[in-house]
Amino acid sequence: MLEKKPVIFLFLATVVILIGTAVTMIAPFKWINDPKLKIAEVKPYTALQLEGRDIYIREGCNNCHTQTVRPLLADVERYGEYSKVGEFVYDQPHLWGSRRTGPDLARIGGKYPDAWHLKHMVDPQSMVPRSNMPKYAFLQQPLDTSLTERKMKTLKFPYTPEELAALKGKSELDAMVAYLQKLGSDIPWRKAAQAAVLGDLKNPFLDNKTVLPEGKAIYEKECAQCHGADLKGGVGRALADIDKPDTYIFKTVFGGIPAGGMPAFGDSLGKDRIWKVASFLKSRQAH
Amino acid sequence: MNQKEGYADEVVKGFITWSLVWGVVAVLLGVVISLQLAYPQLNLPPYLSYGRLRPIHTNAGIFGWGVGSFMAFFIYITQRLTKTKLWSPGLAKFQLWLFNVIIASAAVTLMLGMTRSKEYAELEWPIALLIVVLWVIFSINIIMTIIKRKEEQMYISLWYIMAALIGVAVLYLVNNAGIPVSLTKSYSAYAGANDANVQWWYGHNAVAMVLTAPPLALFYYFLPKSTGVPIFSHRMGVIAFWSLIFMYLWTGAHHLLWTPVPDWVQTLAMAFSVMLIAPSWASVFNGYFSMNGQWHQMRENYLVKFFIFGITFYGLQTIQGPSQAVRTFSAFIHYTDWIPGHVHMGTLGWVSLIIFASIYYVVPKIYGKEIYSIPLVNLHFWLAVTGQLIFSITMWIAGVQQATMLNATNSDGSLHYSFMETLVEMYPYWYGRAFGGIIYFVSMLIFVYNIVKTINGNSTIAATKKA
Ligand code: HEM
Ligand code: HEM
Numbered sequence: 199m200l201e202k203k204p205v206i207f208l209f210l211a212t213v214v215i216l217i218g219t220a221v222t223m224i225a226p227f228k229w230i231n232d233p234k235l236k237i238a239e240v241k242p243y244t245a246l247q248l249e250g251r252d253i254y255i256r257e258g259c260n261n262c263h264t265q266t267v268r269p270l271l272a273d274v275e276r277y278g279e280y281s282k283v284g285e286f287v288y289d290q291p292h293l294w295g296s297r298r299t300g301p302d303l304a305r306i307g308g309k310y311p312d313a314w315h316l317k318h319m320v321d322p323q324s325m326v327p328r329s330n331m332p333k334y335a336f337l338q339q340p341l342d343t344s345l346t347e348r349k350m351k352t353l354k355f356p357y358t359p360e361e362l363a364a365l366k367g368k369s370e371l372d373a374m375v376a377y378l379q380k381l382g383s384d385i386p387w388r389k390a391a392q393a394a395v396l397g398d399l400k401n402p403f404l405d406n407k408t409v410l411p412e413g414k415a416i417y418e419k420e421c422a423q424c425h426g427a428d429l430k431g432g433v434g435r436a437l438a439d440i441d442k443p444d445t446y447i448f449k450t451v452f453g454g455i456p457a458g459g460m461p462a463f464g465d466s467l468g469k470d471r472i473w474k475v476a477s478f479l480k481s482r483q484a485h
Numbered sequence: 486m487n488q489k490e491g492y493a494d495e496v497v498k499g500f501i502t503w504s505l506v507w508g509v510v511a512v513l514l515g516v517v518i519s520l521q522l523a524y525p526q527l528n529l530p531p532y533l534s535y536g537r538l539r540p541i542h543t544n545a546g547i548f549g550w551g552v553g554s555f556m557a558f559f560i561y562i563t564q565r566l567t568k569t570k571l572w573s574p575g576l577a578k579f580q581l582w583l584f585n586v587i588i589a590s591a592a593v594t595l596m597l598g599m600t601r602s603k604e605y606a607e608l609e610w611p612i613a614l615l616i617v618v619l620w621v622i623f624s625i626n627i628i629m630t631i632i633k634r635k636e637e638q639m640y641i642s643l644w645y646i647m648a649a650l651i652g653v654a655v656l657y658l659v660n661n662a663g664i665p666v667s668l669t670k671s672y673s674a675y676a677g678a679n680d681a682n683v684q685w686w687y688g689h690n691a692v693a694m695v696l697t698a699p700p701l702a703l704f705y706y707f708l709p710k711s712t713g714v715p716i717f718s719h720r721m722g723v724i725a726f727w728s729l730i731f732m733y734l735w736t737g738a739h740h741l742l743w744t745p746v747p748d749w750v751q752t753l754a755m756a757f758s759v760m761l762i763a764p765s766w767a768s769v770f771n772g773y774f775s776m777n778g779q780w781h782q783m784r785e786n787y788l789v790k791f792f793i794f795g796i797t798f799y800g801l802q803t804i805q806g807p808s809q810a811v812r813t814f815s816a817f818i819h820y821t822d823w824i825p826g827h828v829h830m831g832t833l834g835w836v837s838l839i840i841f842a843s844i845y846y847v848v849p850k851i852y853g854k855e856i857y858s859i860p861l862v863n864l865h866f867w868l869a870v871t872g873q874l875i876f877s878i879t880m881w882i883a884g885v886q887q888a889t890m891l892n893a894t895n896s897d898g899s900l901h902y903s904f905m906e907t908l909v910e911m912y913p914y915w916y917g918r919a920f921g922g923i924i925y926f927v928s929m930l931i932f933v934y935n936i937v938k939t940i941n942g943n944s945t946i947a948a949t950k951k952a
Binding site: 201202204211215217219221222223226227229231256259260262269271275282287294297298299323329332334349419464466468470471 | 521522523525528530531534535536537539540598599600601602603604628631632634637638639640644647648651652655659664666667670672673674675676677678679680681682683684686727730731732733734735736737738740741743744745746747750753754757816820821824825891892894895897898899900903904905906908909912
């Protein structure tokens with residue numbers, strides 16, 4: 199009989215659709231972004247970061263990069279501390295994405311120095327040879343700031359006139375890098391995650407020449423983009439005659455230098471391979 | 486011709502023509518972006534870079550090709566099932582015009598980088614408003630026709646049509662809520678995890694209300710029309726319909742497993758996704774059982790294989806989808822190439838096969854012409870299925886391989902592969918997908934050629950009937 203009464207049918211169909219909607223879409227507003235889940239360290243975007251974020255949206259970076267680290271071993275080791283709901287309260291819209299053609303960027307902030315990003319955005323393949331990321335050299339054009347103040351007001355983010363004035367002369371690329379450097383870095387997770395290397399440190403490959411080719415291969419893949427294929431430096435310092443003990447090199451590669459923008463490789467390379475790179479570097483030292 | 490009943494078929498012709506145009510554009514862009522992933526030097530920033538083209542591909546595919554042809558067939562089917570003329574042919578003409586303006590401006594604005602960034606809801610607010618107008622006039626026209634109908638009983642197809650009209654309206658309005666900053670820029674009204682949860686409530690139900698309910702409406706109408714035998718079970722259709730539209734709305738968060746949205750929302754999504762197998766497969770069985778004693782038509786009737794392969798891909802899709810919605814499996818394949826494999830079995834295998842067959846059925850009817858070439862229909866079919874299978878199967882393998890590599894660890898617990906080491910392994914699969922895509926594109930061209938020849942041909946149905 200329902201099949202003969204279109205108006206009642208439409209009404210019933212609407213009700214049926216709204217039940218699941220109410221429970222799984224409307225009700226969660228009470229749970230998500232609850233003040234109790236607020237994270238004090240998480241700050242709104244600055245004017246420059248927000249402009250960078252809008253360029254990220256304009257270019258559709260979210261079509262290839264996600265922004266959520268899941269609480270799964272491989273995710274956490276590869277990208278860092280898993281994402282918390284309180285870290286996204288200023289994200290309108292969210293940029294979590296659905297596809298990782300490239301790596302997750304939720305914790306990219308502070309992983310590399312600005313100089314790395316500047317080079318990488320202009321020509322990704324110069325830093326990561328077989329990457330399939332497009333080149334964004336055109337972002338070197340001047341940043342359009344005509345809407346910045348209106349945007350900050352719309353989102354109710356605090357700003358100062360000086361901050362807006364300082365945008366003069368910035369490029370779109372500067373804004374993008376400012377945004378990337380903020381991502382995931384409000385909470386001090388890098389410090390917390392920087393694993394203290396326990397136990398006595400001793401290079402297991404001391405004087406073992408057979409690991410040098412592998413050490414060299416790892417260097418070329420992971421380190422050369424910043425320290426140069428010939429160890430003469432680039433974004434990072436020259437390593438050609440690094441005069442430091444093996445253990446120092448090991449610790450630096452393992453834990454990174456958060457302040458200096460050197461990434462930590464402990465989770466991704468593991469101890470063995472880091473000792474091999476360290477041995478390789480030592481073998482290159484001009485005695 | 487149906488001139489005697491006075492059905493508004495001119496506008497049906499218009500929608501079919503334009504959906505063909507957008508369909509070719511969508512598939513061509515699909516091929517382009519698949520090549521861009523494999524050969525990054527094909528990116529021509531700013532306007533023709535992958536990040537800007539991919540949303541044009543999805544919008545042209547779902548809205549230009551999908552919705553464009555659903556508009557044609559909703560108008561066609563509704564008039565026939567109600568035995569009533571379209572309520573307002575003039576409004577429908579305006580609707581066709583507005584539809585094309587919207588899709589064209591969508592393509593242009595997305596290329597210019599004007600985007601809200603939410604998947605399938607990228608269009609900035611002025612276009613979104615036009616879409617609301619478009620949908621309202623479309624819905625009023627269809628619903629008024631149904632209300633004024635001469636045939637009292639409403640057949641299953643009409644239920645799916647009505648559900649889609651309402652469902653899309655609710656979803657679109659809620660997910661597009663935003664705060665404009667200028668004519669070309671707005672921010673979402675929701676923040677962070679809330680925005681994500683609203684987005685995927687929308688995203689998954691776009692699958693329900695655009696890529697499931699409308700093709701089912703077509704399937705339930707055109708399968709019996711093509712085979713000449715009625716659908717197997719009306720009652721199974723009733724149960725499947727109500728449970729489908731009830732359950733779908735609970736499942737959006739299966740796109741957000743392991744993210745910061747509340748666990749209970751994820752768990753509900755997982756449970757309802759698995760339950761969705763039942764109503765989905767009820768339609769599959771309804772299709773299969775209708776073929777009892779009629780399977781010889783698979784060989785003899787060139788349309789039937791489109792419907793049966795289509796509903797079979799729908800069946801596979803609704804087994805694969807629920808398994809992807811299970812937390813452990815999602816942890817593995819989420820974010821990998823497996824998902825484009827899933828997506829395109831649905832869009833290329835299920836949705837497009839049903840649309841192809843419906844166009845092959847309707848065009849001869851409304852133009853009063855015999856189909857130009859049945860061998861070309863068969864060639865189109867086999868190329869499309871081959872291209873789609875190459876696409877999906879390479880992506881499933883690619884996804885599993887990448888997932889395995891991403892999860893591999895050394896004995897000391899560190900990761901075995903860097904991200905780049907896994908990406909490099911994807912290139913051969915991406916070449917394979919582009920190859921499959923090109924085959925599919927060729928099949929599309931054959932299809933369009935055949936339709937154009939049919940329309941312009943001079944073998945009218947009456948003439949050949951005599952022969
Ligand atoms: C043979 C033709 C096609 C090719 C080669 C193709 C290729 C692609 C590629 C390369 C992607 C991006 C995948 C990624 O993010 O890694 C994509 C995404 C997508 N395509 Fe296609 N496509 C084709 C046809 C279609 C059609 C006809 C439709 C719609 C009816 C469609 C709907 C989609 C959707 C919805 C997505 C987004 C999937 C997601 O978010 O995971 N495609 N396509
Ligand atoms: C019972 C039915 C279905 C269920 C439970 C289901 C489940 C899923 C899940 C869990 C995902 C997300 C995978 C991930 O990102 O990890 C997904 C993606 C998708 N599915 Fe299905 N699926 C179903 C049927 C269909 C059908 C019939 C289509 C028709 C074309 C379809 C099209 C898509 C599309 C386009 C996406 C990509 C969304 C995006 O990431 O942008 N699905 N599905």
